Amino acid sequence: DQQVKQNSPSLSVQEGRISILNCDYTNSMFDYFLWYKKYPAEGPTFLISISSIKDKNEDGRFTVFLNKSAKHLSLHIVPSQPGDSAVYFCAASASSGTYKYIFGTGTRLKVLA
Amino acid sequence: DVKVTQSSRYLVKRTGEKVFLECVQDMDHENMFWYRQDPGLGLRLIYFSYDVKMKEKGDIPEGYSVSREKKERFSLILESASTNQTSMYLCASSLISGGERVWGYTFGSGTRLTVV
Numbered sequence: 001d002q003q004v005k006q007n008s009p010s011l012s013v014q015e016g017r018i019s020i021l022n023c024d025y026t027n028s029m030f031d032y033f034l035w036y037k038k039y040p041a042e043g044p045t046f047l048i049s050i051s052s053i054k055d056k057n058e059d060g061r062f063t064v065f066l067n068k069s070a071k072h073l074s075l076h077i078v079p080s081q082p083g084d085s086a087v088y089f090c091a092a093s094a095s096s097g098t099y100k101y102i103f104g105t106g107t108r109l110k111v112l113a
Numbered sequence: 114d115v116k117v118t119q120s121s122r123y124l125v126k127r128t129g130e131k132v133f134l135e136c137v138q139d140m141d142h143e144n145m146f147w148y149r150q151d152p153g154l155g156l157r158l159i160y161f162s163y164d165v166k167m168k169e170k171g172d173i174p175e176g177y178s179v180s181r182e183k184k185e186r187f188s189l190i191l192e193s194a195s196t197n198q199t200s201m202y203l204c205a206s207s208l209i210s211g212g213e214r215v216w217g218y219t220f221g222s223g224t225r226l227t228v229v
Contacts, residue, residue, distance in 0.1 A: 009153070034217045043117075043203055043220035044156070089156060091217075100146065100171070101218065105155035 003027050004092050006104035014112050019077040021107050023090035026071065030092040034101060035064060035075045038087045047088075048075070080111045116140075119204050119221035126228050132191040134224050136204030144207045145187035146218065147171075147179065149200040156203065162187055194228045201225050 005024045013019045021035075031052035036044035050057040050064045050073070057064050063076045077084055087108050091101040120135035138145065146161040148171075158171030160179040168179050176198060180188045187206075191198055202225075205218035 006155075036217075036220075041122075041223070041225070043205075043222045044218075046217045046219070049217055091156075100144075100158060100161050102158075103148070103156035105153060 002105075003030075004090060004102045004104040006088075006090060006107050008107050009105070010108040010110070012110045012112060013080045015082055016079045019075075019080045019084065019109055019111070021075040021077075021088050021090075021109065023073045023075075023104055024071060025073075025092050027092070027094065027102075028071070029094040030102075031095050032093040032101075033064070033066060033073050034091045034093075035062075036089045036091065036103075037084075038089065038106070044089060077109075080109075082111050082113050085109055085111050117204055117206055117219050117221040119202075119224050121224050122222060124224060124226045126191075126194045126226065128195060128228055130191075130194045130228075132194050132226070132228075134189040134191075134202055134204075134226070136187045136189070136221055137185055138187075138206040138219070139185065140206060140208075140219065141184065142206035142208055142219075143184075145181065146205045146207075147177075147187065147189045148203045148205065149173070150203060150223075151200050159189065191226075194226075196228050199226060199228045 034049045035047040038044040066073045087106045089106045091103045093101045117138045147159040148156040162168045162181040178190045204221040207218045208216040
């Protein structure tokens with residue numbers, strides 16, 4: 001049973017527009033969430049995080065929103081740039097556990113110039 | 114610059130061989146992890162370690178073992194490589210999150226293993 005789900009395998013967005021990537025989770029014990037970006041043949045790189053204490057966190061063009069009641073988080077990229085084209089993974093962890101993160105299956109974002 | 118270093122970027126091994134994947138971090142992190150990435154399946158946790166000589170099974174430990182003799186080094190061992198272990202292997206390390214402070218993973222560059 002997949003505890004972290006990214007239901008959109010791919011997304012295409014025009015340069016300059018907003019990209020919205022979604023992630024759902026099932027375990028109500030999750031209280032730390034991360035987004036990673038991954039280019040082919042490279043390790044994932046950390047983008048942004050949020051803890052369940054907050055419902056929003058911003059870092060430049062990237063904003064993560066957390067809706068705990070819906071068990072849903074989203075990553076907004078504004079404005080989208082061609083260099084943002086990559087696979088994006090969300091991940092969740094429960095602080096009461098061992099701090100291991102469960103990853104979603106990823107969404108491939110393509111930003112069209 | 115903090116780093117997680119995986120010893121090989123690409124490996125080709127034969128079925129039945131014993132394979133060692135090495136990972137070293139220079140950040141004094143307590144936690145270290147091994148994941149594999151496969152298309153459509155995301156990153157799946159194989160094993161992790163939260164202290165020297167401590168290890169715990171992840172979601173897909175079958176066919177793998179690990180070793181953590183020193184804090185900075187975490188090795189993944191394929192006891193007898195099989196073709197279904199062809200994958201991208203990713204090592205990561207992290208501190209422990211607390212309160213508002215969320216510590217994510219730092220990943221290595223990955224090892225693309227092909228078992229023929």
